[in-house]
Amino acid sequence: MKKIFKYFLNAIPRPLLIKLSYFVRPLFALYYKGNTYEDPIDGKKFRSFLPYGYENPRENVLSPSTLSLERHRLLWLYLKNETNFFSDHLKVLHFAPEQSFYDRFKKLSNIDYTTTDLNSPLADVKADICDLPFENDSFDVILCNHVLEHIPDDTKAMQELFRTLKPGGWGVLQIPQDLKRAKTFEDDSITDKKERAKIFGQYDHVRIYGLDYFDKLRAVGFKVEEVNYSENLTEKEIDTYRLASAEIIPVVRKHQ
Structure with missing residues (x-):
């Protein structure tokens, strides 16, 4: 099987x-x-x-x-236990919506839920993350998980996320990250798909993010909290839920 x-x-x-x-x-x-x-x-x-x-x-x-994968289950626990996502009235933008969340989020009566992506059949709005068709300060919450590693101009994408987030709003911008690497690694000269998969973890990834990812987010205006939510869980819970114990959840906020 x-x-x-x-x-x-x-x-x-x-x-x-x-x-x-x-x-x-x-x-x-x-x-x-x-x-x-x-x-x-x-x-x-x-x-x-x-x-x-x-x-x-x-x-x-x-x-x-x-x-769901490790990151989805960790994020679910964080959203459920540490945020107002399931209780307050929120306007939410979700990039490349994951199947594990999509149906559940659409059924939530407290959120106005919009999904977007260029290719996903689950996207309400087909859009380029670097040129979003939304007005400034549109959303209370933005979820953008494992998207930015696919985007050549990730700075432009981050600027668009910042532009469309409301002042006082928050978001989760997860990426695959090597926490042992200080600097993000990119090499456009590597074009072979197998070689890219070997080096970057997936053939359509364009970089491996390091610890400087958080500073890149801060540089476009976000206030960033590096949340190691698994620290709040027991070893038994981490194993039972099949979580990655060292994953950091990048929680961003836009000043009012």
Whole structure:
């Protein structure tokens, strides 16, 4: 089963994969049902999670029911326990909406929910993150997770996120990050897809972010909080929810 899953993960274009996943998720959830691990997003329990990754797949990380990864489950816990996302009336912009969140966020009566992306079939608005069709100060909350590493001009994208966020608003701008690396690494001369996947973690990534990512966000005007939310959890919770214990959640705010 795991070998079959890895094959389809790598062979099927992502937009089609998203559509097909709605049919296969119930089968995965039934097949992997158990009591060892739990997805906090829907509360379902499994004997194991699925592998995920392109070049070197990570084992036991993809939830069979919500298709959430470590970062999604960590973010869900943070939003639920530490923010007003599920309680206050908020106008929310969500880039490249993840399946694990999309249906649940659309059903929330307290948020005015807009999704955007160039390619995702889940996007309400087809838009370039570097040239957004929204007015200044439009949104109370912006979620932009694992998008900026795909964008050649990430500074322009950050400026657009800052422009469209309301004064006093907040956002989560997650990226894959090497916390042992001080400076972000980019090399446009690497064009071979396999080589890019090997070096950057995925063929369509254009950089590996280092610790200077937070300063890049501050340079465009954001106030940045580097949240290590897993510090609030026990080792048992981290293992049960299959979280990455060292992941930092970049929470940004725009001054009023």
